[in-house]
Amino acid sequence: MKDNKLTVEIYGKQYTMRGDESTTHMQAIAEHVDDKMKEVATGNPKLDVTRLAVLSAVNISDDYLKLKQEYDELLELIDEK
């Protein structure tokens, strides 16, 4: 089910998001990506937008994989108790 639809702005471009999540969650995702892209752009002012977007995806994946590891460790800890 992809019931909700929302137009968001990420790094100056508009995107239509569709999903079963709340529009509040979708807006939060868009803001997260926008923030990350601005952060990467600040450190690399000459980067073209495609590379900027890919490097932002890299940084978000880094956060994700680190959190996944912590989450798995926490689950393991609970199992051991």
Added chain:
Amino acid sequence: MKDNKLTVEIYGKQYTMRGDESTTHMQAIAEHVDDKMKEVATGNPKLDVTRLAVLSAVNISDDYLKLKQEYDELLELIDEK
């Protein structure tokens, strides 16, 4: 400290990654982004690469924010015990 350096390929382009993480972790991040971009491309064959990269970042952020919520709930559950 940004001791390690690795050249990776993401969606056909080369990127130099620098960080204090292991090169194995960096490679895993690059593969994660590459997979996500290919996944988005399959569903949206006409999308330009910048939009493709941004939408991949959106999907990864979605995963991240959902996992963050589960992680926080798990921590809360442990605290309550």
